[in-house]
Amino acid sequence: VQLQASGGGLVQAGGSLRLSCAASIRTFSDYAMGWFRQAPGKEREFVAAISWSGGSTYYADSVKGRFTISRDNAKNTVYLQMNSLKPEDTAVYYCAAEKNGLGYLIQRARPDYWGQGTLVTVSS
Numbered sequence: 001v002q003l004q005a006s007g008g009g010l011v012q013a014g015g016s017l018r019l020s021c022a023a024s025i026r027t028f029s030d031y032a033m034g035w036f037r038q039a040p041g042k043e044r045e046f047v048a049a050i051s052w053s054g055g056s057t058y059y060a061d062s063v064k065g066r067f068t069i070s071r072d073n074a075k076n077t078v079y080l081q082m083n084s085l086k087p088e089d090t091a092v093y094y095c096a097a098e099k100n101g102l103g104y105l106i107q108r109a110r111p112d113y114w115g116q117g118t119l120v121t122v123s124s
Contacts, residue, residue, distance in 0.1 A: 001025050003115030005095050011085055019080040021095030021115050029053075032102040033071055033078040036109065037091035037120075044111055047093070048080060051102045058106055063089075085122045091116040104114045 011080040032050035098105035
């Protein structure tokens with residue numbers, strides 16, 4: 001199984017980026033998917049998650065109203081649209097897949113699979 005994240009880059013504060021995570025999981029629609037991030041010198045933290053159907057989403061307070069997670073089960077892909085970016089959003093962003101559901105993914109933060117990470121840098 002591979003989770004291939006892409007879409008990171010350098011953007012000015014206030015700008016937008018869209019991250020994608022393509023999953024080579026045969027039963028992708030069985031998995032809750034999420035995004036986590038790790039800033040330099042800090043622990044990895046939860047950003048956003050989406051249920052297997054896309055019907056439920058959950059966000060960290062720090063990104064609520066600015067980031068939107070979505071998925072396309074036909075393409076085995078999950079997205080993270082990031083708007084109004086701030087310098088404190090600078091981090092390596094990782095996608096994650098969890099078969100035990102949305103709550104499990106958020107509470108345990110130890111998913112079945114991790115992607116390789118994509119770097120987002122927001123300049124002030």
